[in-house]
Amino acid sequence: MGSLPFFLQIKVDVYKQPITDLSKKSKKGLLSLEKDAEGHYITVEEGKGDAKKDLLVTVFENGRLLKEYSFEEIRQCAELPLVLSAKQSKT
Numbered sequence: 001m002g003s004l005p006f007f008l009q010i011k012v013d014v015y016k017q018p019i020t021d022l023s024k025k026s027k028k029g030l031l032s033l034e035k036d037a038e039g040h041y042i043t044v045e046e047g048k049g050d051a052k053k054d055l056l057v058t059v060f061e062n063g064r065l066l067k068e069y070s071f072e073e074i075r076q077c078a079e080l081p082l083v084l085s086a087k088q089s090k091t
Helices: 071-078 081-090
Strands: 032-035 041-044
Antiparallel strands (some): 032 041
């Protein structure tokens, strides 16, 4: 970060907290998606997650596409285990 101008080196946790509808409050700052000991997904806020356990992948950065997914890959990743097991039991 040393070569960046000072104003680009400041890290700020960005989030929203509308006063009219608190249910729209978002999570703060740098997020990490991890699995806990029971295999449940958890979101860790404010950069406090473990980078080695983070399941999120950078797809776009500074206007560049870093990782391209096919529609089939996206559909496979989006399948919930419960739905997958139900589909497999039908076959």
